[in-house]
Amino acid sequence: MRVATDIGGTFTDLVCLEFDEKSGKPIGVKVAKSDTTPSNFEEGILDTISKGKIDLNKIDFFAHGTTVVINALTERKGAKTALITTKGFRDVLEIARCNRPDLFNFNFIKQPPFVPRYLRFEVEERMDYKGQVLTNLNISNLNSIIKSCKEENVEAIAVCLLHAYKNPDHEIKLVEELSKLFPEVEIIASYQVTREWREYERSSSTALSAYVLPIAKKYLNNLENKLKNKGLKNSPYIMQSNGGITSINDVKANPITMVESGPASGVFGAIALGKVINKKDLIVLDIGGTTAKCALVENGQVKITTNYKIEHSRIEAGYPIQTPVIDIVEIGNGGGSIAWIDEGGKMHVGPKSAGAMPGPAAYGRGGKNLTTTDANIITGRIHPDYFLGGELQPDYDSINEASKTLCETLKGSKTDIAKGIIRVANANMVNALKLISINKGHDPRDFTMVVIGGGGAMHGADLARELQISELIIPPHAGVFSAFGMLMSDIRRDYIRTNVLTLVQEQRHIIQSTFNEMEKEAIDNFKLDGYNLDDIKFTYYTDLRYVGQEHYVKVLLSDFNYDTPLETIIDFFHKEHKKQYSFELDAMVELVNFHLVAEVEVEKPDFPQMDITGKKVEDAIFDNKEVDFDDLGIHTTPFYHRDLLEPNMTIKGPAIIAEKATTTVVTPMHTVNIDAYGNLILTLQKV
Amino acid sequence: MEKFTLEIIQDALVAAGDEMFKTLERTSMSPIIYESLDYAVGITDSKGELLAQGNGVTAFLAALDSVVRASLEKYNEKNPLKEGDVIIANTPYAGGGTHLSDVSVVYPVFYKGELVAFTVNKAHWTELGGTFPGSVSTVATEIYQEGLHFPFIKIKSEGVLNAAVIDMIKVNVRLPDSTLGDLFAGIAAAEVGAKRVISIIEKYGLDTYKKAKNDFLDYGERMCIEALKDIPNGVYEGESIIEDNGFGEGPFPIKAKITVTDTEFIADFNGSHPQVKGATNLAFSGLVTGCRSLFKAITTPRMDANGGAFRPMKVVCEPGTIVSAQTPSAVSVYYEVMVASIDLVWKILAPLIPNKLPAGHLRSVCATFISGVHPDTKQFYIQAEPLAGGWGASCDHDGNRGQLSCGSGESYNIPIEIREMRYGIQVDQYAFHNEGGGYGEYQGGNGQYVDYKIVSDGAHVTAAFLGEKTKTWGMKGGHDGSYNYFMIIRKDGTKERYSLGTNIYLEKGDIVRCVTATGGGYGNPKDRPREQVLLDIKNGYITQKEAQEFYKVS
Numbered sequence A: 001m002r003v004a005t006d007i008g009g010t011f012t013d014l015v016c017l018e019f020d021e022k023s024g025k026p027i028g029v030k031v032a033k034s035d036t037t038p039s040n041f042e043e044g045i046l047d048t049i050s051k052g053k054i055d056l057n058k059i060d061f062f063a064h065g066t067t068v069v070i071n072a073l074t075e076r077k078g079a080k081t082a083l084i085t086t087k088g089f090r091d092v093l094e095i096a097r098c099n100r101p102d103l104f105n106f107n108f109i110k111q112p113p114f115v116p117r118y119l120r121f122e123v124e125e126r127m128d129y130k131g132q133v134l135t136n137l138n139i140s141n142l143n144s145i146i147k148s149c150k151e152e153n154v155e156a157i158a159v160c161l162l163h164a165y166k167n168p169d170h171e172i173k174l175v176e177e178l179s180k181l182f183p184e185v186e187i188i189a190s191y192q193v194t195r196e197w198r199e200y201e202r203s204s205s206t207a208l209s210a211y212v213l214p215i216a217k218k219y220l221n222n223l224e225n226k227l228k229n230k231g232l233k234n235s236p237y238i239m240q241s242n243g244g245i246t247s248i249n250d251v252k253a254n255p256i257t258m259v260e261s262g263p264a265s266g267v268f269g270a271i272a273l274g275k276v277i278n279k280k281d282l283i284v285l286d287i288g289g290t291t292a293k294c295a296l297v298e299n300g301q302v303k304i305t306t307n308y309k310i311e312h313s314r315i316e317a318g319y320p321i322q323t324p325v326i327d328i329v330e331i332g333n334g335g336g337s338i339a340w341i342d343e344g345g346k347m348h349v350g351p352k353s354a355g356a357m358p359g360p361a362a363y364g365r366g367g368k369n370l371t372t373t374d375a376n377i378i379t380g381r382i383h384p385d386y387f388l389g390g391e392l393q394p395d396y397d398s399i400n401e402a403s404k405t406l407c408e409t410l411k412g413s414k415t416d417i418a419k420g421i422i423r424v425a426n427a428n429m430v431n432a433l434k435l436i437s438i439n440k441g442h443d444p445r446d447f448t449m450v451v452i453g454g455g456g457a458m459h460g461a462d463l464a465r466e467l468q469i470s471e472l473i474i475p476p477h478a479g480v481f482s483a484f485g486m487l488m489s490d491i492r493r494d495y496i497r498t499n500v501l502t503l504v505q506e507q508r509h510i511i512q513s514t515f516n517e518m519e520k521e522a523i524d525n526f527k528l529d530g531y532n533l534d535d536i537k538f539t540y541y542t543d544l545r546y547v548g549q550e551h552y553v554k555v556l557l558s559d560f561n562y563d564t565p566l567e568t569i570i571d572f573f574h575k576e577h578k579k580q581y582s583f584e585l586d587a588m589v590e591l592v593n594f595h596l597v598a599e600v601e602v603e604k605p606d607f608p609q610m611d612i613t614g615k616k617v618e619d620a621i622f623d624n625k626e627v628d629f630d631d632l633g634i635h636t637t638p639f640y641h642r643d644l645l646e647p648n649m650t651i652k653g654p655a656i657i658a659e660k661a662t663t664t665v666v667t668p669m670h671t672v673n674i675d676a677y678g679n680l681i682l683t684l685q686k687v
Numbered sequence B: 001m002e003k004f005t006l007e008i009i010q011d012a013l014v015a016a017g018d019e020m021f022k023t024l025e026r027t028s029m030s031p032i033i034y035e036s037l038d039y040a041v042g043i044t045d046s047k048g049e050l051l052a053q054g055n056g057v058t059a060f061l062a063a064l065d066s067v068v069r070a071s072l073e074k075y076n077e078k079n080p081l082k083e084g085d086v087i088i089a090n091t092p093y094a095g096g097g098t099h100l101s102d103v104s105v106v107y108p109v110f111y112k113g114e115l116v117a118f119t120v121n122k123a124h125w126t127e128l129g130g131t132f133p134g135s136v137s138t139v140a141t142e143i144y145q146e147g148l149h150f151p152f153i154k155i156k157s158e159g160v161l162n163a164a165v166i167d168m169i170k171v172n173v174r175l176p177d178s179t180l181g182d183l184f185a186g187i188a189a190a191e192v193g194a195k196r197v198i199s200i201i202e203k204y205g206l207d208t209y210k211k212a213k214n215d216f217l218d219y220g221e222r223m224c225i226e227a228l229k230d231i232p233n234g235v236y237e238g239e240s241i242i243e244d245n246g247f248g249e250g251p252f253p254i255k256a257k258i259t260v261t262d263t264e265f266i267a268d269f270n271g272s273h274p275q276v277k278g279a280t281n282l283a284f285s286g287l288v289t290g291c292r293s294l295f296k297a298i299t300t301p302r303m304d305a306n307g308g309a310f311r312p313m314k315v316v317c318e319p320g321t322i323v324s325a326q327t328p329s330a331v332s333v334y335y336e337v338m339v340a341s342i343d344l345v346w347k348i349l350a351p352l353i354p355n356k357l358p359a360g361h362l363r364s365v366c367a368t369f370i371s372g373v374h375p376d377t378k379q380f381y382i383q384a385e386p387l388a389g390g391w392g393a394s395c396d397h398d399g400n401r402g403q404l405s406c407g408s409g410e411s412y413n414i415p416i417e418i419r420e421m422r423y424g425i426q427v428d429q430y431a432f433h434n435e436g437g438g439y440g441e442y443q444g445g446n447g448q449y450v451d452y453k454i455v456s457d458g459a460h461v462t463a464a465f466l467g468e469k470t471k472t473w474g475m476k477g478g479h480d481g482s483y484n485y486f487m488i489i490r491k492d493g494t495k496e497r498y499s500l501g502t503n504i505y506l507e508k509g510d511i512v513r514c515v516t517a518t519g520g521g522y523g524n525p526k527d528r529p530r531e532q533v534l535l536d537i538k539n540g541y542i543t544q545k546e547a548q549e550f551y552k553v554s
Helices: A038-051 A068-074 A142-151 A169-181 A199-229 A248-253 A261-276 A372-378 A384-390 A396-410 A414-436 A456-466 A478-486 A505-528 A566-581 B002-027 B063-074 B163-172 B176-204 B206-228 B284-298 B334-349 B416-422 B530-539 B544-551
Strands: A002-007 A011-019 A026-035 A061-065 A081-086 A120-127 A133-138 A156-160 A186-189 A237-239 A245-247 A282-287 A292-298 A308-310 A319-321 A329-331 A337-341 A347-353 A448-452 A471-474 A491-502 A536-546 A553-556 A589-600 A621-628 A634-641 A650-652 A655-658 A663-666 A670-674 A680-684 B039-045 B050-055 B086-089 B102-111 B114-124 B153-157 B234-242 B252-260 B265-268 B313-316 B367-373 B380-385 B425-432 B448-454 B459-464 B485-489 B495-498 B500-506 B511-515
Touching (some): A002 A478, A026 A038, A061 A478, A081 A199, A199 A248, A245 A491, A248 A505, A261 A282, A261 A292, A261 A448, A282 A414, A292 A414, A347 A414, A414 A456, A414 A621, A414 B002, A448 A456, A448 A478, A456 A680, A505 A566, A536 A566, A566 B002, A650 A655, A663 A680, B002 B176, B002 B206, B063 B086, B086 B176, B153 B176, B176 B206, B234 B334, B284 B313, B367 B448, B367 B511, B380 B416
Parallel strands (some): A002 A061, A061 A237, A081 A156, A282 A448, A634 A655
Antiparallel strands (some): A002 A011, A120 A133, A282 A292, A292 A329, A308 A319, A471 A680, A536 A589, A650 A670, B086 B102, B102 B114, B367 B380, B425 B448, B485 B495
């Protein structure tokens, strides 16, 4: 059996794949959900395991994704952290990039650094930009630094020296000394976190890594022990933000790589599904309670970026973490997003969410605001028997109460307002979807859309129609798809290094030697986990730009090898630049970052196929009701139980397909086919 | 309900603005664009009413709609714009102009032969020729010394690039690749925006689009008037100075009289000093832009900018003053005068709305331009950038540290590691200083030192740091902050202190120390909690001596 567990903000999900002992074919999927237990995350996992009646002795493969890192950061529950840096530069972390995204608010408050000034120390040393030593490392004040740290009960130390991305010698030496003299604290240096330039971003990445290091290590140790005690034979694999899993030891050394593991696994689940059904170009949309996240997959690949920031918004600069994270756009629009009217009389939806408590007005728990979920109820798109997994009937009085102000201010009926909320929410999501597609030179019509999360299936059809995407897929278990994705992930590590060079023939050998060096690092790393060179698959990317530009374009070097001519690489770049920015220049090309992806394929199960028992599609209908499809009119619409659908069935819209964790809206312009894996495939009719 | 469709169109226009913004950032060749984000993009209707604007800095708020209107004056019914035309303009004295370095690209958008909108951007190109590298001089006396001047010319006519102009630019600037790169980035961004506007019209129809834009402008006006009610009605006056004109003359007074009613906001600068010899002049359109940014800060800071939100504001000033300069006065250091004008209105209004305006901040862009030949690549370089300093304390929080002036915004400092590779400069320190000031119940944010050591064989520095003799202002009993200045520390240890300087020669090993001010304090220092003062000492934000003297804490 293979098990994946995913800790989310509200729920901890578990997905278990069972196999037929003889054929080895997957025979079924077990799903369990329990409340997330923030004070003691591993308890939530053990709860789901017992809830799902899983016998850990029988588990061959256990994958795990956790929010422990992001929680420690956003709730400021990490360790007391100090920073040691180059003399003259301890304020880099606080000065940050000096930007003020809240442009016209002159009374803004800058976000404070994670390490206060009195815990930021300096040592004498200096490298130049070529990585050559200008001033030797002088550790004569190390003892006084340690003394201050002890007085202040420091638990973790970050080390970040100027130009260490180019030459980490001084960092290595400093960490060596420090660990000898001060073994009781956790220590991490920038070169272990990132080998990219930009001293503020690197300092921030290292400081935040140190900040979460003790808590993450403790968590991982506890988890490993508890699972072992319950009978798990093999160490669990841990999901990272780059969409791959890795060994628990690897992630203990640099836990910040887990910072965005949840959304990453959802996207990789969609990629794995795409492989099975032969769809390689996907737009993946995950709509939860508070946010919607989307990512674009081209030819089975999703972009990895290190331009990641936490607590970044249109009004706040955020804190950068240079760790490989899949390129996701996230907006404050989910099922619980609140509709509100500003001083000028304009209605907005989100980013404020009603959350789980009090939740949407329909929950009847005192929620006074109308949310997207309420709008879907008013329009008849959610069946009252399937509301909140059938646990609750919508509270219509509460909905009426919550819509009053909106109706009066906007002078419209409750239905008008509900349709307006859905339109505005959809428009927000369309803008996010455009950011990852059209804005990057992709035509959404060339893609298949996969929607997951509790709210994805509710809005997917409208969004696909708006973007003229002809095919939309709603996989089974869309509500727990992140956990599902972990079962389909490979072991993956990303190595990124800044080494700026102009692409001219004399420099070609540096490309080779740098990649060779990085390969060696990867191989050494994988050896620690018992893998061999033969197991590892390498993929090569470079970040390229025209000389003089600052920003770069990530370019996949397909079939890169020793003989790949420079012209081919340059040609890849011109094409990619033209695609993204609609022009190319007759200028020199510069390489900024080397990016090596090292993967070890994990033996993965097939997606379980669904049996055909000869059920009749009509028998799945449990109700007929009026549903308002906005511009497509009001229609008497059949409601289907998803559980009673099976492969090869076809349903013509309008229709609503209900299941416990979500509801699929099929507009009058869509037709649904159920494929061999139980996916709902919605096709847009040509007008 | 149609209402929601209109709002969705408005949001789509704003999203198109964001997209243009990204395109320009990511393709430009000037660090001052892609790091300092010293540019703005926007969409106007066919008459030049601002519909959406994406900003990197606060300073271009009147730039985009005005440049479109000025273009329409030149290309009127007798000489109408055609599909495929693209205009460039950098005239400082008209059409939202600032200084020559800021070049606008104006792109008329046609739908089925009808002019329906303009997409437009304005960006600071690092090099446009002129007497000194970076096209900025504190000793220019006429605009002719400040670089190439494009008086609303067509860079493209019906889709065909004007090769003659391109050739002219190429031979008249010091970094032709960068300059032309910025031009093409500007055109590309405008094209992207034009495509989006057309797809919006195709989807919703021309009539609905027009309705949406008018509705949007009215919405902006409503939001603004609502916010104006929070400012007490009255007439308020104040005065400030521009200390120096680059020739050791000054100070020159600027005066402002602000009239606030429920529906109007009038900023009258009559009585300010006549325009001066030197480049510390601001043209009237720059003054309007400055006033708009302050006005926005006190009315609708979080709303997407549109023309409607500026309808209640008027700026008045007779022509020919230091804040309404006329041709051919030099204006390349306009930004210092603009920030001083913003600061003046700010200081006049802050006591009325302390929840929106804190005490005085560094009040200077502290821009430096260092040029030379890179020791390794042997390429000519110009390092141009604004510097961060301290902001004033407010009625409920301490002043921010390490922030650029109010004229900047989503602008970034240049990372040391990138700077040292790109330019012949080594940074010796980047740190908060203890030059004193800003004491109060809430303490002003510390200013900072940035030390540039020259590692190329010779270099030149041009810089303007106003505030060398005037401290940032404190409020409600808070102390004034400190000064902006730059100091050259020669290899032999001699020190030269400057406020303005142009093309000062630097030898290898010389250090340029840039010093930015600490912000003003708010409230009486005796009301600052003791434990807060002790923490400030521990953090080194203030010294023990200062704590003793000003907070009576030891």
